Amino acid sequence: MITQGVFIADRYEIIDRVGSGGMSDVYRAKDHILGREVAIKILKQEFSEDATFVAKFRTEAQSAAGLEHPNIVNIYDVGSENGMYFIVMEYVEGITLKTYIEKKGQLNFKEAISIAIQVGRGIEAAHQKGIIHRDIKPQNIIISTEGKVKVTDFGIARAASSNTIHADLMGSVHYSSPEQARNGFVDGKSDIYSLGIVMYEMVTGRVPFDGDNTVAIAIQHLQEEMVAPSAYAPDLPISLEKIILKATMKKADRRYATISDMLMDLKKALVSPNEDFVTIVESDLGQTRVMTKITPEEDQSLSRRAAEALTFNDDYDDEEEYYDDDDYYDDDDYDDEDDEADSKMDRILTISGIVAAIAIVAILVAIIGNISGLFSFGSKKVTMINVVGTQYEQAVEQLGELGVKEDNIVVSYEENDSDDGTVTNQSVPEGKQFSLNDTLRLTVAGKESSGDSSDSGKSGSSSSSESSTSGDTVAVPSVVGLTQADATQTLSNSFITVTSTSQEFSDEVPSGSVISQSIEAGEMVAKNSSITLVISKGKEEVTYNYSIQNPYDGECTYEIAEIGKSGTIPKNGAINISEVKVDTLTVTLTYTPLYLSGDGTMKPNPNATETSTQAVKGTPNN
Template sequence: MAGSMIGRTFNNRYKLTERVGLGGMAEVYRAEDNVLGRTVAVKVMLPQYAADPTFTKRFRQEAASAANLQSPYIVSIYDWGLDGETYYIVMEFLRGTDLKTAIKERGAINQRKAAEIGSQVAQALSVAHAGGIIHRDIKPQNIMIQPDGNIKVMDFGIARAGDAGLSQTATVLGTAHYVSPEQAQGKELTGASDIYSLGVVLYEATTGKLPFDGQDAVSVAVKQVNELPAPPSTINPNIDPALEAIIMKAMEKDPERRFKDASEMRHILNDYLAGRPVNLGDDISGLKTQVMGGVAPVNGTAVMNPVGGANGDAGRTTVNKAYAADANDEGKKKSKRNVVIGVVIALLAVIGIVAAAMALGGNQEMVNVPDVSNKPIAEARSELQAAGFTIGTETEVYNPDVEAGNVVSTDPAAGVQAAKGSSVNITISKGTEQVTVPDLRGMSADEAQRVLASYGLNGQQGDTVFSDDVEENRVAQQDTAAGTTAYKGDTITFHLSKGPETASVPNVQGLDFETARDRLEAAGFTVSLQWRDDSAAANTVIRQSVTGTAKLGTTITLTISNGPAEEDETDTGNTGNNNGGTSGDNTGGSTGGSESGGSGSNTGGSTSGANQ
């Protein structure tokens, strides 16, 4: 089937131009939307699934539900349907790099970036779960990192429709690395399954390695069910213990021991990103001590991580040993005395952290981030600083709904509690993006609409106009001149040609030429004159080159009469009539003749003739 769909048009609208992806259940093509003139992605289901009635029913239900999901972190679904025997989904065309490719190219990614990605994926999942959709195929290949750094989660609903169990194909092997234990066992799934998969994604993102690997999908699935993952810090010693704990809680074997929902996981990740303490309890897969996030900077003081054992290993050795102890069940063999000692040591460690923080700058006061949206940036900075925050990064984006120079949003968002003294990132509007108006002349109405849409402009067809040089039903005029600038979203009115303007040619034959010329010029025509002799009265029109109707401006030639031709006058000294004969000089002689016997004489060299 590879490449066989290129050039095909679905629903007389979506023309496939390039294959950009191939999965176990579908192919993805870049396509052009011939109605709106935009680039889209079209996912085409493989024939073996389209032929399964169970699959097609679930596919239709899930596609319709997924199309209703609204989140900045979920790829938008525009359309779906059946063309012939082929099911397809039309979605926004994403530019960027999927997370899997980024990990392959760079290995473990920055911990803060990994937490940001996790927070955004968790937000997308919370929206989906609230809408009754379980993704079932969360993996880095389905997380697109866009040029602005934000992510989009792809393939909502499609995984469920095609999830008929595990096989040993290469495609399913790739997915098996991220499935939850309950999914590997074929049990009924809840949103907790997606949380587990997100935990695996974060594990891979922070270590560059998968928690479980094997020769085939079945062996990987068995490990998902029966084995505990090695703590991420055994692969990446620099990982923050708080982030490690978040990952391991998401990957609990028992769904009840994971985060209660995706929204909770997102809030915990946001707490971590804000520098707030992360309290996940004392029983995360054998982690017997409370894990806290780094203490946020106070008055420029450096961030502190939790204190560990006597060797001051930032708590990481304690965490790792706890995981190892849980794995081999050593914890069950410890005496009550050792448990008490461990708890006391843990409490002393926590007290030490709090005391250190207080000595360096006091308890971290938590305050709400003020709402500065739609406010001028200078005013927003002042308000945030007055609330006790520092200004972080400032990013400018085009936004048609917010005046240029005003705040679009903050991170953390307005109303969220954050540590006093922590930074707030600000997104500032650049206003509506301006574009250069394209030249529409000569295009059909559909072509003009597509071109305008590709520029982010709206098209509007105005009244038709006469045009001498543009054929009918093509754009002859546009109200906003080509080459000028307009704001995205503006409406450009264009006018189609109805061909050249015509008019009735007045009949001026028989009129004097001045009157005829005036009438033709008044009707919009050009006049050319020519004369000839004719029996008609002088200066009257005897012929016109064009009658009926003609294009305005046409040259009409009028033929004007000179009047009747004048007769030539005779010379009586040189001519004679037929009754009297003719005479002519013939070298001194004469000739004469008459029908009745006339005579001639050469006397004196003269000639004469008379009628006798």
């Protein structure tokens, strides 16, 4: 596991982990070259070991890196290090739309449209560059603390769709189009379908199709009609309901032709929410109607009116503070009417985002308060830390800082090769959610002393703990031979921070493991001291150079079995072969002398052919 202080690509310093998904873990990091915070998404091991997936993942990520749009989380870099593959992205402070919906419940129609328009604009920019997202879902939509809506993971879903290990499928299948469920042709209309499902969830607080497994949900997308969103949101305007229904038609050709067409109707819904203007082909909702194409002038006018309609009368009493026409719609600020319409729409969407940001900040405060214990929403849960490898008393201290009471810790003892008092196992692994009302079981090395398990744990580990820590000093553990991740975690458990690493070749230490540490094991240092590690690059590959001379009085041929190479060596000539990974080559030389034929020409004499085979030693490259 990557921990705080680790450097990636000698550039990105890990600050903390901010999330985890089916495909990857996401960390906040500091880019020391450009001096900015970034998010780093690191592929999980099962994906990194699949060469086909990795190749497709890098291709798609690099393609998506060309996308630049205010409503898209930008990709800055794609790379790999020691078999670990990562993407460096724009860091957006905020929460996912999924969390926002879970905390707020149903969103009012104006807020839902505002979010949908911003998501749609990001999708539109991608579609214009031929990039289909394929995994639009609330978990991939981030609302920043400033209220800006951004879509993430462009291009990544395409790589995942070809991989059989799709651990995040359960979360994605709720929003997958019917053609994705049947592994059919996927285009921009699939993203439109997924956005329609996201809008359904925003206004109703639930997904239209759910089940116990991915297959059951996929079949519903293919065969079942969804309940109209107005059944759960009676006040939902007809225009928005029909936009959702049109976007989620099971046949792709009945949906919006492009995301731009859908954005047009979303703007109309802001201006005339109760007008039945949405055309649905072959629908049970009424007779099909033909809509005339809107001119660019009408489009600009619509954008302006949509911006002016974007207020929140039902939810906010201080509406005038945010939507003052004198402040935001002064015609003197614009010389061109077309620019005015787009500018107003952008500004009002941003202002509407501020309203959403207020709710987001409140939600974040509630979440942080719940984690810190300031507020209590049921049984408090924490993310479990790793205490394996630490002394029992030190483990209890660390768990106490997390909020785990010693009364909730049950200790069992076993004799093994570890030092007495060392925690060798914990019932809840690192990273898992743990309720503070539950019991945590620790296995400790050594024999149980008298008293209950909790007391014996303390007595059994006290002497060892005193030898490894004293006040504000700690003993440096040995991490030589451990993997970089395990070494970093072991040192972190001892309150020592890895600040930098370097790499060297080693014949004895496997690649990715620690060769040496800057502070010797057993040395007493102050808590939170810094240490540097030298990481093995594995055995340095030695290559050899060869020079093979022609010993015959004429041209000869050669064959080299080990490298499958053959050819001709001229008279008095030689061949030079470099960068060979074996130190000896078996070279076979064949020479056929020439004779003067009756017609006066020189011809080969196969009856006099000479062949020699020899082992040739190479010269190693330094």
